[in-house]
Amino acid sequence: MxxxxxxxxxxxxxxxxxxxxxxxxxxxxxxxxxxxxxxxxxxxxxxxxxxxxxxxxxxxxxxxxxxxxxxxxxxxxxxxxxxxxxxxxxxxxxxxxxxxxxxxxxxxxxxxxxxxxxxxxxxxxxxxxxxxxxxxxxxxxxxxxxxxxxxxxxxxxxxxxxxxxxxxxxxxxxxxxxxxxxxxxxxxxxxxxxxxxxxxxxxxxxxxxxxxxxxxxxxxxxxxxxxxxxxxxxxxxxxxxxxxxxxxxxxxxxxxxxxxxxxxxxxxxxxxxxxxxxxxxxxxxxxxxxxxxxxxxxxxxxxxxxxxxxxxxxxxxxxxxEAENTITSPAEPVRLDQARGEVVLDDVHFRYPDSPEGTRDVLDGVDLRLEAGETMALVGVTGCGKSTLLQLLPRLYDVTGGSIRIDGTDVRLVSLDDLRTHVAVAFEDTTLFSNSVRENVLMGSRAAPGAEAERAVEEALDVAQAHFAYSLPQGLDTLIGEEGLSLSGGQRQRIALARAIAAKPQVLVLDDPLSALDVNTEELVEQRLREVLHGTTTLIVAHRPSTVALADRVALMRDGRIADVGTHPELLARSSHYRYVIASLDEHPVDLDTVLEDTGPDETGRNESVQSGSARNDEEALA
CATH class of the missing domain: 1.20.1560.10 (ABC transporter type 1, transmembrane domain)
Structure with a gap:
């Protein structure tokens, strides 16, 4: 005040x-x-x-x-x-x-x-x-x-x-x-x-x-x-x-x-x-x-x-x-014109400003290296700091200790516009705007208006398996409503994923982008993502084993730190905590928005069957 x-x-x-x-x-x-x-x-x-x-x-x-x-x-x-x-x-x-x-x-x-x-x-x-x-x-x-x-x-x-x-x-x-x-x-x-x-x-x-x-x-x-x-x-x-x-x-x-x-x-x-x-x-x-x-x-x-x-x-x-903007571009920024996408997190610490005194940092000394073009999955139990870590790369928050470097350059030395051109994000909690599907997808794209932009939209929607957009009342020009609530959860998530892909960044940050998709759609998206992510450095929070399969390597996060890094088989062999985390991941998620919209009152029993089946799968995985 x-x-x-x-x-x-x-x-x-x-x-x-x-x-x-x-x-x-x-x-x-x-x-x-x-x-x-x-x-x-x-x-x-x-x-x-x-x-x-x-x-x-x-x-x-x-x-x-x-x-x-x-x-x-x-x-x-x-x-x-x-x-x-x-x-x-x-x-x-x-x-x-x-x-x-x-x-x-x-x-x-x-x-x-x-x-x-x-x-x-x-x-x-x-x-x-x-x-x-x-x-x-x-x-x-x-x-x-x-x-x-x-x-x-x-x-x-x-x-x-x-x-x-x-x-x-x-x-x-x-x-x-x-x-x-x-x-x-x-x-x-x-x-x-x-x-x-x-x-x-x-x-x-x-x-x-x-x-x-x-x-x-x-x-x-x-x-x-x-x-x-x-x-x-x-x-x-x-x-x-x-x-x-x-x-x-x-x-x-x-x-x-x-x-x-x-x-x-x-x-x-x-x-x-x-x-x-x-x-x-x-x-x-x-x-x-x-x-x-x-x-x-x-x-x-x-x-x-x-x-x-x-x-x-x-x-x-x-x-x-008069509220101070603490995250600003430097007076003489360093440009990332020829960025390859190597990402290094060096002893990264972070705590929220209103954190009580005496509590541990949310991120308490994270060390991690992503090679250029590598896809790395980030896994860990709920509350270990995965989503917070992802928000530090595009400087939505600033580190309170340590540094994050892209191709050897501290992200705090890069202008915000340049940094966020090279780093694109798709959040788990998708937010869409009261614009057309096309405008939402092109929000992060630098494609020139016209044929180039149309190609970028078509490719992004194809990768995200968001073909449903063409069958909307006005196709890609359909206004999707405030915050995209006129769409199901899976549809919103696919549009948000398409938005990140259309940006064509050097570094792609994905916060569990497939959590609302059914198994079949997820498999199709993963196939196309493997093609698109080739050459793009990707850090992806994974909440299910199938998402982990997208990665070249996996980083295990525990208590605000990186506990281990390796391939999926390597971590399964040497880390009991990793096996516990993988066993806890949901193998058969359901787009509940779509289920509820497609189900009438007379199909309540079938919904309960789906939910109980999902619960049984969880129990079997944990066993």
Whole structure:
């Protein structure tokens, strides 16, 4: 979290963004001020009219002249209001768009460690709601707050020039307003921050529920999820009520005190007019001016509320923008133009930043060498650090000790773009985007658009045995839905594998890429992978014996270290732990998504048979 800042410091952070549009904002400010001056000028016309035309012997033409002047002032006021909007709307929306783009760019650059800590709803509310609030404050709140303040000051000066005694009475309401305004600023800022944070948490809950709707339905937890959501929504409602009450109380004080002052001024003014100390025209002008000033005074409450909410939005925005990106490209990167793909892990250590003190590193001195073009399987019991190790190669995380080298070059000396061009990853937990099949597959490819890209897609889909993509409603142009949930688990995994293959990297990192495939499909994929992986250095996490068969050598991982390396027969012969791990691997996995989609209620017994058969196989393997 960022340090606490004052209102001035928070609003000052917007200056670099506002600077390019400052001339137009100033024009908008001048137009808004011009509109207020036109409104303040109208009472002075009334004073002249009453003192000259509405007395004995007054000229009739004065009435028509005064009416024309009032009409002209009204037209000018409306014109200035329209010009204010014209000058500020476009540049303010441009600033909002630029800030939103910068925010998204920064999110893309931030480390996985940051994203592990932050809820997606909190980031979404900062990217959308907070920036929208800042834009409205820049285009309206800031200008109107300045103009309203100037209008009140100018109006009070005019009132003093008209009658200093009556103006002093009106000004007497200012002192309690200032005292209460200071208290309002503190309390409203606090409750505004609480409201925006709760809205972000609520957005996170909605997103998690939508993404996990299958789980909620499958376990019959929709009611519990709704109860939790209602509780969060009620907390937000109570906070919003508290915020509204604070604003209502402030608005009441801001409205009541000037009205009481006007009532007292009216009594005193009548007495002064009766004694001849103030003319009737001056008295009318004073109260007409007071009526013009009363509007901005009442409007100060909502404007201050918007300003404090904008301060909170700015603070929340910069909590993310000031988050340090610890994984960056070096100032003078080394290029991997002629990379062969030799990978060396030398005494690699890694621990997550939030790991408790005194605990062992997740990776506790990993030493491993992959020759160029070699395919190595990485096996071990659950939790030994296999998936963590794979994420270090493309620098999704950075090592906390030791080094990882590709062709002798430390990956930290290579630019991120260059490194991730040469290293491609396919995760077990597949993530697809709301694009077409073609766009998802080509995400990592550097193939030129056109025939070359089409060949890359066709080859990748063929290797991954993802031929089902051609039979989708729009073929490869079919939008596969948010996170690919319109596809089965096996289909998503094959698309993700095709994406990694299409990148044609020198180093391919596969985190159990075949776990959701049935046995027949897996065999076809393995046959094609043997052809494609020739010449590509591949590190593949294996959770089944058939995947191990893809490898030239196998690395056995245990307690965050490489316990042994050798061929599959060698490790079977000399390592009891390896035999235990291999016996624990699932030999006959089932794409449960496909089974459930293809099975109706009347086939429940068959599903149970499949599952019990799988369990028996596990028991036999372990035996």
């Amino acid at each position: 960022t340090k606490q800042t004052t209102l001035r410091e928070s609003l000052g952070r917007l200056y670099p963004h506002v600077k390019p549009i400052l001339p137009r904002l100033l024009l908008g400010l001048l137009c808004a001020l011009g509109a207020s001056l036109m409104a303040l000028a109208i009472p002075q016309v009334f004073r002249v009219l009453i003192n000259d035309a509405l007395t004995a012997g007054g000229a009739e033409s004065t009435v028509w002249i005064a009416s024309g002047v009032v009409l002209l002032l009204g037209i000018l006021e409306a014109t200035f209001v329209a010009l204010r909007r014209h000058f500020v709307i476009t540049p303010a929306t441009t600033v909002e768009t630029n800030m939103r783009t910068s925010f998204y760019r920064h999110l893309q650059n931030l480390t996985l460690e940051f994203h592990d800590r932050w809820g997606s709803g909190q980031l979404l509310s900062r990217a959308m709601t907070d920036l929208n609030l800042m834009r409205r404050w820049m285009a309206f709140g800031l200008i109107m707050l300045v103009v309203t303040s100037l209008t009140v000051v100018i109006g009070v000066v005019v009132m003093f020039l008209t009658s200093w005694a009556l103006a002093l009475i009106f000004l007497g309401a200012a002192l309690p307003l200032m005292i209460y305004g200071f208290r309002f600023r503190t309390s409203y800022s606090r409750v505004s921050r609480k409201s925006q944070d709760q809205a972000g948490d609520l957005a996170t809950t909605v997103e998690e529920s939508v993404h996990g709707i299958r789980v909620l339905k499958a376990f019959g937890r929709s009611r519990e999820a709704l109860d939790d959501f209602e509780e969060q929504a009620e907390e937000l409602r109570q906070t919003e009520i508290h915020k509204a009450r604070s604003l209502a109380n402030f608005s009441m004080i801001v409205t009541l005190l000037p009205e009481l002052a006007l009532g007292a001024s009216l009594v005193v003014g009548v007495l002064l007019a009766a004694g001849g100390d103030v003319s009737i025209g001056a008295l009318v002008a004073f109260f007409a001016t007071a009526a013009v000033v009363a509007g901005p005074v009442e409007f100060i409450g909502p404007l201050l509320a918007m300003t404090f909410a904008a301060k909170t939005a700015i603070d929340r925005h910069y909590e993310v923008m």
